[in-house]
Amino acid sequence: MEKNTALHSFILIVAVFLTLFWVSDESLSYLSLQLTATLLLLLVFTHRRLKPQTFKTLESVISTIAVLLIVTTTGGISSPFFFLNYVLLFELSFLLEPAIPFILSAALVLFYYLFASGTTGLASRWLELAAFPFMTPLAYFLGKIYAKEENQKKEIKNLSKKLETIEEKLTEEELSLH
Secondary structure, three states: OHHHHHHHHHHHHHHHHHHHHHOOOOOHOOOOHHHHHHHHHHHHHOOOOOOOHHHHHHHHHHHHHHHHHHHHHHHHHHHOEEEEHHHHHHHHHHOOOOOHHHHHHHHHHOOOOOOOOHHHOOOOOOOOHHHHHHHHHHHHHHHHHHHHHHHHHHHHHHHHHHHHHHHHHHHHHHHHHO
């Protein structure tokens, strides 16, 4: 596993389990939506102030926490916003490394299992949790395609700059010969 992937995975796992701690505490869980709003404001204010890679990491952590807080506040596994977890898998495969959805998917299944362990009817909700392993490979492959396309764009930009430099040198040589 690449160094960045391991670091990002660790950061996201910590974010998921800190969120589990937050929503498990009755006095803190009442403030979940306020925390979500505060985190989103933090994201807006830091957008131009951080380096792109640092901002991507912060954005992925805030997205993860915000989705988990919104889903748990609105009903957990039964929430009408549960689909945001699947969107999150795709978002993080585009923002970070394509392998991130594998780790995050496992962490999300554990998160929702632990969050819903005290409620009845969990067996009927396993379908939502079982969707994670099916969505993860799709997010991974789309993330790989996206990363490949981004690398190709960078390569084309670099080659264009080199071509411009070569054309300038050729023009200078032609002028010096005349």
